[in-house]
Amino acid sequence: MTTTETAGDHAEHEHTSRWPLIAAVGAAALYAGAGLFLVGPDLVPVVLPTLLLAGGALGFLGGIFGWLWEAFLVDYWADHTAEAAGDRAGVYTGGMLLFLVSDVATFLAGFVYYAFIRVGAWPPSELPPLLGSLVIVNTLLLVASSFTIHYGHHALEAGNRRGFLAGLVATTLLGVVFLGGQALEYYEFVVEEGLTLAGGAFATAFYGLTGLHGLHVALGVVLLGITLARALRGQYAPDRDTSIRTVSLYWHFVDVVWVFLVAVLYVGAVVG
Structure with a gap:
């Protein structure tokens, strides 16, 4: 050979x-x-x-x-700048795009279930105060995180290491705070409002969709933490940014899904 x-x-x-x-x-x-x-x-x-x-x-x-x-x-423990380039970069980016396409189908299944619920009498039971300050703040935080990761990636491409690290740190912290806000919202709905998973069709749809999204955010925080640790080791450069590019795609997808989820599940449940 x-x-x-x-x-x-x-x-x-x-x-x-x-x-x-x-x-x-x-x-x-x-x-x-x-x-x-x-x-x-x-x-x-x-x-x-x-x-x-x-x-x-x-x-x-x-x-x-x-x-x-x-x-x-x-390649985390490599001393040099270790990151996929060239054809490998295209493969990883394309793989992430295919994963996100399949993920759309997963969320669509949940929204179809919710649509069937809305066909009947609405609301199916007394709804908790969905449009409170907590969901508004959480939404603003997640939307802001899309801008911070975009800024960080742009800074990396421009050779601005400090701006790159600042963008990654800010995005990671915003993701963690969002998860904390969602946990607090669950606590309020379950303990104070009595909306448990067994509380009817709406509760099933609500916790199913928001829980699925929360799992995606948690995975995104793990990815951000990994890329941040690698960034601190100097493993990225303007022409070595595949992980940052793929994580950015994933994070923007999570943000878009949340905005759509808020519009349909939170706002739609109240004003629909």
Whole structure:
């Protein structure tokens, strides 16, 4: 085998990843298990959804961890500027775009369920005060975080290391504060308003959609933390920014979904 052939095989190996597929299969099993669990033990033996939930969770988390390791962590301990460039950069960016496209379908399933709820009598029960100051502040924080990560990425491309780090730090902190605000909102709804997950169709849709989005924000904070740690080690440069580019795409997607979710689930529930 020639050197050229070896290099080509190595490049092909670098460009191929099994982890997104594992995560997708795990997510499918997770959703199937959750759906069967909601059907009830009268129709489906409880052991089946339990196995699907457990196996799906392991597959999904394992796939996500493997993907994170391969795309963001494998070069973390390198002393030089370690970051995908050239064709590999296009592969990782394209992979993130495909992941986000599939993620749109996941959220659409939740919104379709909510649309079916709205067909009947509305509201199905007494709603808590959805449009409070907390959701407004949380929305402003998340929207602001899109600007800070854009600023940080732009600063990196301009060779401004201090601005790049400031943008990453600000975005990470805003994400953490958003998660704290969502936890506080859940506490108020559950403890003070009595809106539990078993509180009816709206509660199921509300916690399902906002909880799914919260999981995405939490994953985004993990990604931001990894890129921030690597940035502090000097592992990025204007022509070595693949991780920053892909994380930015993901974070902007999370922000857009939240704005749409607020418009439909919060504002729509009150004024609709």
